[in-house]
Amino acid sequence: MRILLVEDDSLLGDGVHAGLAQEGYAVDWVRDGRAAQTALASGGYDLLVLDLGLPGVPGLELLDALRRAHNNLPVLILTARDSVADRVKGLDSGADDYLVKPFDLEELTARVRVLLRRGAGRAAPVIRHGDIVLDPASHAVTLKDKPVELSPREFAVLRELLENAGQVLSRARLEQSLYGWDREVESNAVEVHVHYLRRKLGSGLIKTLRGIGYLVERPTRK
Amino acid sequence: MMTREHPAADKALASMTAPSLRRRLLLLLLSSIALLWVGTAAISFAAARHEIGELFDAQLAQSAQVIMAQAQYQLEQVATEVEEFQHRYEQKLAFQIWDARGRLLLRTANAPMVRMSDSDAGFSDTVIGGAVFRVFSRWERDGRFLIQVGQSEEIRDELASDIVLILLTPVLFGFPVLALLIWASVGRSLAPLDQTTKEVGNRAPGNLTPIGSAQAPAEIRPLINALNDLFLRLQEAFESERRFTADAAHELRTPLAALKTHCQVALRASAEPERRRALNQVINGVERAAQVVHQLLTLARVDPESALAGFEPVDLHALAEKVLSDFGSQAVERRIDLALEEGAGPRVSGDPGTLGVLLSNLVDNALRYTPEGGAVSVRALLLDGAPVLEVEDTGPGIPPDQRSRVFERFYRLPGSERQGSGLGLSIARRVAELHRAEIQLGDGAEGRGLRVRVRFPAI
Numbered sequence: 278m279r280i281l282l283v284e285d286d287s288l289l290g291d292g293v294h295a296g297l298a299q300e301g302y303a304v305d306w307v308r309d310g311r312a313a314q315t316a317l318a319s320g321g322y323d324l325l326v327l328d329l330g331l332p333g334v335p336g337l338e339l340l341d342a343l344r345r346a347h348n349n350l351p352v353l354i355l356t357a358r359d360s361v362a363d364r365v366k367g368l369d370s371g372a373d374d375y376l377v378k379p380f381d382l383e384e385l386t387a388r389v390r391v392l393l394r395r396g397a398g399r400a401a402p403v404i405r406h407g408d409i410v411l412d413p414a415s416h417a418v419t420l421k422d423k424p425v426e427l428s429p430r431e432f433a434v435l436r437e438l439l440e441n442a443g444q445v446l447s448r449a450r451l452e453q454s455l456y457g458w459d460r461e462v463e464s465n466a467v468e469v470h471v472h473y474l475r476r477k478l479g480s481g482l483i484k485t486l487r488g489i490g491y492l493v494e495r496p497t498r499k
Numbered sequence: 500m501m502t503r504e505h506p507a508a509d510k511a512l513a514s515m516t517a518p519s520l521r522r523r524l525l526l527l528l529l530s531s532i533a534l535l536w537v538g539t540a541a542i543s544f545a546a547a548r549h550e551i552g553e554l555f556d557a558q559l560a561q562s563a564q565v566i567m568a569q570a571q572y573q574l575e576q577v578a579t580e581v582e583e584f585q586h587r588y589e590q591k592l593a594f595q596i597w598d599a600r601g602r603l604l605l606r607t608a609n610a611p612m613v614r615m616s617d618s619d620a621g622f623s624d625t626v627i628g629g630a631v632f633r634v635f636s637r638w639e640r641d642g643r644f645l646i647q648v649g650q651s652e653e654i655r656d657e658l659a660s661d662i663v664l665i666l667l668t669p670v671l672f673g674f675p676v677l678a679l680l681i682w683a684s685v686g687r688s689l690a691p692l693d694q695t696t697k698e699v700g701n702r703a704p705g706n707l708t709p710i711g712s713a714q715a716p717a718e719i720r721p722l723i724n725a726l727n728d729l730f731l732r733l734q735e736a737f738e739s740e741r742r743f744t745a746d747a748a749h750e751l752r753t754p755l756a757a758l759k760t761h762c763q764v765a766l767r768a769s770a771e772p773e774r775r776r777a778l779n780q781v782i783n784g785v786e787r788a789a790q791v792v793h794q795l796l797t798l799a800r801v802d803p804e805s806a807l808a809g810f811e812p813v814d815l816h817a818l819a820e821k822v823l824s825d826f827g828s829q830a831v832e833r834r835i836d837l838a839l840e841e842g843a844g845p846r847v848s849g850d851p852g853t854l855g856v857l858l859s860n861l862v863d864n865a866l867r868y869t870p871e872g873g874a875v876s877v878r879a880l881l882l883d884g885a886p887v888l889e890v891e892d893t894g895p896g897i898p899p900d901q902r903s904r905v906f907e908r909f910y911r912l913p914g915s916e917r918q919g920s921g922l923g924l925s926i927a928r929r930v931a932e933l934h935r936a937e938i939q940l941g942d943g944a945e946g947r948g949l950r951v952r953v954r955f956p957a958i
Binding site (some may be wrong): 357 | 529749750752753754755756757758759760761763764765768776777780783784787
């Protein structure tokens with residue numbers, strides 16, 4: 278899951294970046310509206326976390342441009358303005374949710390999960406795939422009701438594959454969802470994580486299509 | 500000193516001693532009417548007295564003829580005393596008839612034995628027995644007889660007084676009625692003032708909407724307009740305070756949000772370096788919030804009244820020396836060449852404390868935005884007779900269209916990261932305003948960087 282964070286305050290941006298990274302999301306952090314527009318144009322994000330008090334292109338303008346371009350990317354607004362009028366204005370401009378500073382990191386990550394879930398077209402808080410249950414909130418994964426220990430990266434790869442069950446995900450796409458711009462990616466990192474996931478959850482779950490990518494098949498309806 | 504225990508009594512006392520428009524108007528109008536009345540009475544008396552004099556004189560002359568006609572048979576005897584003549588004012592009418600040789604032929608009892616008047620013809624005034632008499636003298640029958648008819652003048656004054664009194668009696672009775680009318684009409688005229696007083700008095704403290712002046716008379720309108728002006732200025736002041744408080748609160752929210760986030764990141768961190776890093780960020784956040792608070796307090800303390808009271812001669816060069824010494828280590832650390840240019844510092848009249856805040860804000864800004872290896876130079880000089888303080892840096896400068904906006908509270912240049920409180924230049928401008936100085940922003944030397952010039956009023 279790849280998140281674009283637009284925050285001009287270096288201290289707050291750093292905190293939100295660290296908090297979201299703890300949840301296993303890949304976070305790209307830009308500090309002004311223009312850089313945000315460039316990043317959005319390149320695509321590949323599952324969520325936009327936007328501070329409204331931006332220098333350069335104001336946050337609401339950015340949001341407006343995004344929606345006018347028919348981009349349905351889920352957007353969570355961060356702002357210092359807490360009047361009802363301000364909140365309504367933010368939501369009416371096309372934001373999906375709204376958090377007033379100073380917010381709680383727990384609440385931020387919970388709202389991020391909701392928006393990502395809705396973005397993936399799911400309403401249930403947990404992802405079920407056969408005998409596997411993945412809870413994005415608690416980062417818990419169970420196989421046949423028994424807990425499975427996963428590293429944060431393994432969890433992130435599994436979440437990405439299950440969210441997109443039935444689709445082939447390229448190695449580059451998985452790498453993107455694991456790492457922000459600022460992290461060095463080892464060339465075989467994805468292969469290593471997939472290898473451990475197969476060992477823990479059974480070799481049949483993740484299929485490799487040589488030269489194309491990885492696939493988790495759609496769960497069969499019971 | 501008045502005690503505050505009986506506010507009602509104080510108020511009553513104040514309203515008694517305060518000049519009352521109604522009382523003043525009443526006093527003024529009544530006394531001028533009274534004066535007018537006395538003047539009218541005096542003029543009326545003089546006029547009446549004059550007319551009565553003419554009338555009585557004519558009567559006196561006529562009486563002389565009548566007496567001559569009636570007395571012709573008695574003129575043969577000498578020094579005859581006749582009964583007093585039958586006349587309406589009989590007591591007061593006296594006459595004598597003399598012959599050409601100076602013998603008194605006929606006289607009334609109240610007439611003396613000597614001639615009443617030395618005059619031979621016409622009217623004359625003379626004193627007989629202590630009373631002033633008007634005497635008419637005339638030679639009759641070809642100069643054979645001299646007749647003198649006299650009358651006390653007292654009657655004329657009496658009559659004139661009677662006439663004036665009759666004329667003025669209604670005015671005398673009208674006087675109290677007039678006073679009442681004046682009292683009432685002054686009250687009525689002042690009613691709009693009372694209404695305005697009530698309207699202002701009954702206002703809620705926060706109500707600063709203008710008072711309606713459509714119904715008010717022209718005399719009160721300037722007062723209402725002045726009040727409305729005051730209300731407007733108060734409202735603007737309140738609005739600016741409110742906006743400032745809101746801005747300040749919002750401004751503090753971002754560092755608070757950052758603090759909270761880093762605390763939670765630290766709590767959730769599984770690895771020690773991650774936790775240490777988050778906690779260090781917490782410290783940074785506290786420092787930043789503290790800086791905002793410090794600047795806010797500085798801004799609040801730049802108070803016009805207290806600052807003006809402490810004005811004294813300030814040597815700008817010495818001031819700059821003192822301020823720059825605080826920035827030395829910061830400049831060295833960032834490899835910025837911070838320099839104070841040589842020169843005899845001009846003196847200004849000002850508050851050294853707030854002027855120090857002004858300069859240190861400018862230097863702080865210059866250091867903040869100047870990249871490593873750059874230069875910040877400060878100079879104090881006289882420019883066209885005006886003391887000037889200049890801070891020049893080799894940073895990115897400020898585009899001309901942004902130069903007026905940077906003085907707004909919490910305004911930050913697009914593209915600049917939030918580092919400062921956003922208040923530095925606001926504070927600098929406020930201090931400059933207190934010293935009637937002007938802050939001008941311009942390009943630095945060779946068109947690079949920023950030059951901030953604080954221009955004080957010419958000596």
